[in-house]
Amino acid sequence: xxxxxxxxxxxxxxxxxxxxxxxxxxxxxxxxxxxxxxxxxxxxxxxxxxxxxxxxxxxxxxxxxxxxxxxxxxxxxxxxxxxxxxxxxxxxxxxxxxxxxxxxxxxxxxxxxxxxxxxxxxxxxxxxxxxxxxxxxxxxxxxxxxxxxxxxxxxxxxxxxxxxxxxxxxxxxxxxxxxxxxxxxxxxxxxxxxxxxxxxxxxxxxxxxxxxxxxxxxxxxxxxxxxxxxxxxxxxxxxxxxxxxxxxxxxxxxxxxxxxxxxxxxxxxxxxxxxxxxxxxxxxxxxxxxxxxxxxxxxxxxxxxxxxxxxxxxxxxxxxxxxxxxxxxxxxxxxxxxxxxxxxxxxxxxxxxxxxxxxxxxxxxxxxxxxxxxxxxxxxxxxxxxxxxxxxxxxxxxxxxxxxxxxxxxxxxxxxxxxxxxxxxxxxxxxxxxxxxxxxxxxxxxxxxxxxxxxxxxxxxxxxxxxxxxxxxxxxxxxxxxxxxxxxxxxxxxxxxxxxxxxxxxxxxxxxxxxxxxxxxxxxxxxxxxxxxxxxxxxxxxxxxxxxxxxxxxxxxxxxxxxxxxxxxxxxxxxxxxxxxxxxxxxxxxxxxxxxxxxxxxxxxxxxxxxxxxxxxxxxxxxxxxxxxxxxxxxxxxxxxxxxxxxxxxxxxxxxxxxxxxxxxxxxxxxxxxxxxxxxxxxxxxxxxxxxxxxxxxxxxxxx
Numbered sequence: 018x019x020x021x022x023x024x025x026x027x028x029x030x031x032x033x034x035x036x037x038x039x040x041x042x043x044x045x046x047x048x049x050x051x052x053x054x055x056x057x058x059x060x061x062x063x064x065x066x067x068x069x070x071x072x073x074x075x076x077x078x079x080x081x082x083x084x085x086x087x088x089x090x091x092x093x094x095x096x097x098x099x100x101x102x103x104x105x106x107x108x109x110x111x112x113x114x115x116x117x118x119x120x121x122x123x124x125x126x127x128x129x130x131x132x133x134x135x136x137x138x139x140x141x142x143x144x145x146x147x148x149x150x151x152x153x154x155x156x157x158x159x160x161x162x163x164x165x166x167x168x169x170x171x172x173x174x175x176x177x178x179x180x181x182x183x184x185x186x187x188x189x190x191x192x193x194x195x196x197x198x199x200x201x202x203x204x205x206x207x208x209x210x211x212x213x214x215x216x217x218x219x220x221x222x223x224x225x226x227x228x229x230x231x232x233x234x235x236x237x238x239x240x241x242x243x244x245x246x247x248x249x250x251x252x253x254x255x256x257x258x259x260x261x262x263x264x265x266x267x268x269x270x271x272x273x274x275x276x277x278x279x280x281x282x283x284x285x286x287x288x289x290x291x292x293x294x295x296x297x298x299x300x301x302x303x304x305x306x307x308x309x310x311x312x313x314x315x316x317x318x319x320x321x322x323x324x325x326x327x328x329x330x331x332x333x334x335x336x337x338x339x340x341x342x343x344x345x346x347x348x349x350x351x352x353x354x355x356x357x358x359x360x361x362x363x364x365x366x367x368x369x370x371x372x373x374x375x376x377x378x379x380x381x382x383x384x385x386x387x388x389x390x391x392x393x394x395x396x397x398x399x400x401x402x403x404x405x406x407x408x409x410x411x412x413x414x415x416x417x418x419x420x421x422x423x424x425x426x427x428x429x430x431x432x433x434x435x436x437x438x439x440x441x442x443x444x445x446x447x448x449x450x451x452x453x454x455x456x457x458x459x460x461x462x463x464x465x466x467x468x469x470x471x472x473x474x475x476x477x478x479x480x481x482x483x484x485x486x487x488x489x490x491x492x493x494x495x496x497x498x499x500x501x502x503x504x505x506x507x508x509x510x511x512x513x514x515x516x517x518x519x520x521x522x523x524x525x526x527x528x529x530x531x532x533x534x535x536x537x538x539x540x541x542x543x544x545x546x547x548x549x550x551x552x553x554x555x556x557x558x559x560x561x562x563x564x565x566x567x568x569x570x571x572x573x574x575x576x577x578x579x580x581x582x583x584x585x586x587x588x589x590x591x592x593x594x595x596x597x598x599x600x601x602x603x604x605x606x607x608x609x610x611x612x613x614x615x616x617x618x619x620x621x622x623x624x625x626x627x628x629x630x631x632x633x634x635x636x637x638x639x640x641x642x643x644x645x646x647x648x649x650x651x652x653x654x655x656x657x658x659x660x661x662x663x664x665x666x667x668x669x670x671x672x673x674x675x676x677x678x679x680x681x682x683x684x685x686x687x688x689x690x691x692x693x694x695x696x697x698x699x700x701x702x703x704x705x706x707x708x709x710x711x712x713x714x715x716x717x718x719x720x721x
Contacts (some may be wrong), residue, residue, distance in 0.1 A: 022285045023049070024088040026351030027078075027166070028179065029203030031227070032299075034074040035345045038087075039326060039352040041597045046189075046356060048326045051338040051345070054078050061205055061227055062241055068165075075169040085173040090175035090182075090355035092347050093365065095221045098178045099125060099153040100134075102139075102218060104146060106231050113138070117149050125153045133159045133176075135363035139216045148216055152178060154365050163370070179347045180208040180219050185359040186350030187212070187295060190325035195292040200310070200318075201346070202226065202276065202298030207271065209278050215287055218282055222274045226300035229264045236263035252304045261305055268306065272313045279314070294318040298343040324349055345601055460612040463703060464500060467585065469612070470497050470605035489689055490592040494604050498696070499586040508578045511702055512621060519700065520626035524584045580618065580705040587697055588631065594695025595628040603699055619707040625701050632692030637681045 023040035028030065056076045060067050101124045108116055117136050118129075125132060134153035140146070146361035159176060166173050177185075183201050187193055199210040207222040233244035251260045279291060294316050297305055301320055311318040321343060328335045353359050474494045477487065486492070503524045505511060514522065571681075585606075591597045609620045631637055682691050 021088040024355030026090050026348040028092040028348040030691050035348045037348045037352050047325045051329045052372045055340050088355045089171045090351035092179040095180040095208045100219045103149045133365045137361050137363040141215045181361050182347045186346050188360040198291050199295045202300040224271050228267045266471040296320040297346050408512030462616045472601040476689050489590045492590050495589045497587045501584045503582045506579050516624050578704050581703040585699040590694045598697045618705050622702040627698035631694045
């Protein structure tokens, strides 16, 4: 729809009709007309006379102004309409209407065929999050409200909620800085609008100017019109103090509801803090109300005293505008939307009326379209005739062009085959050689990082003087006996396990016989070893080979995580060994980070499945006993074998004595017994090329 030359915004309030007309100016929109038509009676107390009062106000307005060819935007109460704001899941743009319709069915408390509804998308350019505002109103309420205006001959183009019209007005005037709350204190209710960036939040409080008037009715035993007049003149009345004292309970209720709304908003938006408040509505002309709200909220409260589009040039209209500016902001925002310059452009105008208006706009083009329809075949036949004639005249040129094109195509194919693709085999071999180097530092970096995670021994343990060492059970040291790794091209199953399942998970890279629950039944020669399959370091060439590029038009495979399941066996002499390892070494492993910029990994899972003292390890006890297999072989060989064995023992006794037999429970450095030392098994998942955090705090999928 084209932008109109001028437009009216009309807000029918409880006490008066307010209307503002906007038109384009040299520096933006300007207010070139204004009117306020007061009702003979407050609508909330008019009963069955309400419709007559509204129709009378509109008739009076139409008689005063030229409304021919004028677009009109009208407002509806926020209390009688519905608004919800929902964050959408990340979906394609073309699927957003379908998702929004589904959300509307879930959120609107009426069937969709009984309401007029619309929506608006809110998105910060610096954030991937998309929020949608869903707005709705019962059809019978919308149609009844529109009928007042159409019966008066007004061309209604927009139906908007008053709180959203107020937001459009303040957004256009650039009044929304930081997190701003707008308090629009109307006659029957108060609309709260909180604006933060490109997002808004709405709430309607059932406390308005009428509540202040009712408090005066009860306190001074007056009729409503007289109490209303007393409230309006409170600033100049000699009974001003008594008037304000009578209205104080309503002041308190209003501030309490505002504070409750701020608390709820802060609980949902934990990083937000409201920095300023804009005050609107005629009730804010009450003396002391602005100051009272500011003192209780501890936030600066600014009362609107001007609008960005200026004031009408006509002196009479300008005077009325200045007196009613606080209650005319909604009409101003409606006119801005009718001129096509609003931030929120949703509308509750019924679809039937929209189609009728669209049809009327296109009717004037049907005559021209019919003429084109008649002339088009003639033009087509004429163009074909002249085209054929021109083609016959240029047949020789056309043949030459085809011959040249064929020659050029042959040269292009020759270039592709002989030049561009000439080095393809060499490039493939180069890529294969480069892939051999990819990832070769992964395991060495990981082992170095694990070692660096060990707690640094106290200075008194680094001395060579054994007499200065503290008791063995007080030495805060940890020794790594063994590291075993099992490469997994897909860690999905392992990462989905809970800690209990992961504690019993078998690391296949561990040497034969290392699958017992203790994880300790390996030969002493393997302790501290790392190399090949026997030491638990089984390699998989897939960890070094880059994934092939996907073929054109091929479906993108689902991303998976790859990496290692690592098992670490360590020993500590400290008395509370398991807790000491858990609070120092295991805690450091949970935060392990790569020290090599060429290697990227994280540690999403760490458990401590097994703990035992070395003295209770049956494998270490067996290593001190006689060789039972040799004794059995001696029995099988008979008397002759026994004699040869005794002769060998005598020869051995005659030779010079060597070092004592190896005892795995004796510390080779200090000669102390290690029976009470604690051996701890740590099992963890090391995920290679982990997902990187996004700007919104979510985690992207890792590439395979």
